[in-house]
Amino acid sequence: MGILNLLLFTAAIAVNAQQAALTEDSRCGCYLLKGNDTTYFSKHRFFDFRNHDHHATVPPVIAEVKDTPNAPVTSPFFNSTDWTDFWMISNWNNSHGTRQDSSLLMVNSPNNVYLEANPSPTNPSPKSWLSLRTQRLPEFQTAAEIESLSAKFKFVSLRMLARTIGAQGAITAMFTYRHSEEYSQVQESDLEIRTSDPKNLIHCTNQPSLNSSGDVEARASKNATMPDGLEWSDWAVHRLDWTPGRTTWYVDEVEVARIEFQTPREVSNVILNAWSDGGEWTGDMEVGGSAYLQVQWFEILYNTTEKLEEERQGREEGEGVCHSVCSVDGTPEVGRPVMLWSNGVGRGLGVFGGWVPVVMVTVLFLLA
Incomplete structure (x- = not known):
């Protein structure tokens, strides 16, 4: 030729x-990220909450502390293998002082994780979404958190089509988390929205974000602005890429933050939540107030240490990963x-x- x-x-x-x-x-x-020809992921999952109106229900808030953590799931969907092979719903509380400035008992409950039907008669798409609810009651704050079953994710790209709505005094978040009893040993990459903030402001942080003196380490965090006039109460695709040596945040494919300081190195969980504890970071929600993280879909590209071991064995056997x-x-x-x-x-x-x-x-x- x-x-x-x-x-x-x-x-x-x-x-x-x-x-x-x-x-x-x-x-x-494997999967390759757009604009990044060096970071590959071995697995992909997609969770679509847009067409589950047949499972949708908004449960009344449980007002008694004793009944809150052990409430049943709100829908058969949360007992399906599509959910339970990846997620679990948290029911822990902060009575052991997880944050030093907490002024309020906070209790996570399965009752605050539910599928909600779209109530709009003029804009009926999507039919439904996943809601995570936090509400201030006279004696405590009821909250919501979902967490990956695996704590062995090592590098992820997280995406969700989501919005935050509701009263001031709450946090909604999507993040990776490596637990440690000592704050200095925690490893975490956060996307956080404070409902007390201006509606175009989001927080992007690699933890720990405080130095040994307890002061904020500026290199670990960035207050980012939503692009194109968007507010966090608008539906938008929020994305967090944790890759070797760097965490990058996007909104609707526009990069809004990139942090190379304090990037996590160890295996971690993936968590979404909506919460408040009356502390300085969250603020103190008025009694009767509530806030919500609402998610149409959630997507994750990921590697885990188990998968990496399988790939190593595959390479030794001459198979292409x-x-x-x-x-x-x-x-x-x-x-x-x-x-x-x-x-x-x-x-x-x-x-x-x-x-x-x-x-x-x-x-x-x-x-x-």
């Missing part, structure tokens, strides 16, 4: 490779990946990390 024909043939394949097609997770060896490379960025159907390239020929080629882009393989084949 002449060199001109070779170049034209290779260019045609490159064009086809750019026209990425929808695929299924079962066909993806990333034989098919997918992306969830720019997909025409949210939640479904697109195939960037797939190449069985690349399996076992250790010099390329287990995969070779289709154009490169074609050139190598034709020149052989």
Whole structure:
């Protein structure tokens, strides 16, 4: 084949490779982030709460402390394997002094995690969403938290189409968390919204955010502004990428913060919550007030230490880890990946990390 024909043939394949097609997770060896050609993830999950109006119910708030933590789940959905193989609903309380400035008993409850039907007759899409509720009662604050079953995530890309609404004096959040009894040993990347703040302000932080003297470490946190006139009470896609040496935050694909100081290094959980404890950070909500984190869908790309061990064994056995490379960025159907390239020929080629882009393989084949 002449060199001109070779170049034209290779260019045609490159064009086809750019026209990425929808695929299924079962066909993806790994996932690549848009704008980042060095960070790959091995797994993908998508949780869609937009069409569960048949499960939707808004349970009344439980007013008694003793009945709050052990309340049953609010819907059969939360007993389904689609939920229970990834999430658990928290019921802990802060009676043991989890925050030094807390002035109020806070109790998490399954009763505050529910599917809510869209009440709008003029804008009925989506049909439903997931709600996490916190409300101030005379004697305590009832709150909501969901946490991943696994505490062994090591690097994630978290995305949620969400909004925060309600009274001042609450926090809603999406974050990674490595627990430690000592604050200095905690590792955490946070997206937090304070309902007492201006509605275009969000907080992006790598924890610990205080130094040994108890003062705020400016390099660990950024007060970010929602782009394009958005407010946190608007529906928007919030994204947190925890990658080696860096945490990056986006709103509707616009980067709003990037922090390389205090980036987590150890395996962690993934958590969403809505809460208040009357402290300086949350503020003190008025009795009867309530606030909500509402989520249409939640998506996660991730690695875990268990999966990394499987991949190491696969490499030793000569199997390609990333034989098919997918992306969830720019997909025409949210939640479904697109195939960037797939190449069985690349399996076992250790010099390329287990995969070779289709154009490169074609050139190598034709020149052989």
